[in-house]
Amino acid sequence: DGGITQSPKYLFRKEGQNVTLSCEQNLNHDAMYWYRQDPGQGLRLIYYSQIVNDFQKGDIAEGYSVSREKKESFPLTVTSAQKNPTAFYLCASSMFGIMVSGGHEQFFGPGTRLTVL
């Protein structure tokens, strides 16, 4: 059955280490997105990709990197340059450029909670 998977659900990292969060979708969606949610706040866009081998910075890209080598996969690396990486990370996908059910719905994965020790 189709959907978006994120792994792992919980991740612990020591300060100064890079860590990669996985996001896979089998919805045949063109576009994929990474968001970050902090307690009591909304979702903020980190990076997005509208097509394979292309991606753009979102509002808070500093300290993060991504790749889009396959349509199904959009991994996010949290680098040691990210000053406050502890947060809930959400991956999403959508049919870019096509009005599905009238618009731009994004479908979200279950999220990964990253804690820096």
Next chain:
Amino acid sequence: DQQVKQNSPSLSVQEGRISILNCDYTNSMFDYFLWYKKYPAEGPTFLISISSIKDKNEDGRFTVFLNKSAKHLSLHIVPSQPGDSAVYFCAASRQAAGNKLTFGGGTRVLVKP
């Protein structure tokens, strides 16, 4: 600079009554608006959306109203049920900017039995 704002961080409502969630935006170029529901430690799920060419869209218990002149949208849930207790986010997008969504800060809804 918050382009999408939800000024009420929380809302408490009795089961069976109406829940009204509000959202304001500043960017007049937004042409599509969405509402998402989120439970703790889960990803948001899409609820309902509205194009800027409409002023109302209804889907079962959920109705979204859009007032473009006031740059305001609202979500009505009637009747409210205990399972509706969650955080609700409004989001906005511009077709010219692809499917990038700008989210509000969320409103936590508690439906009391």
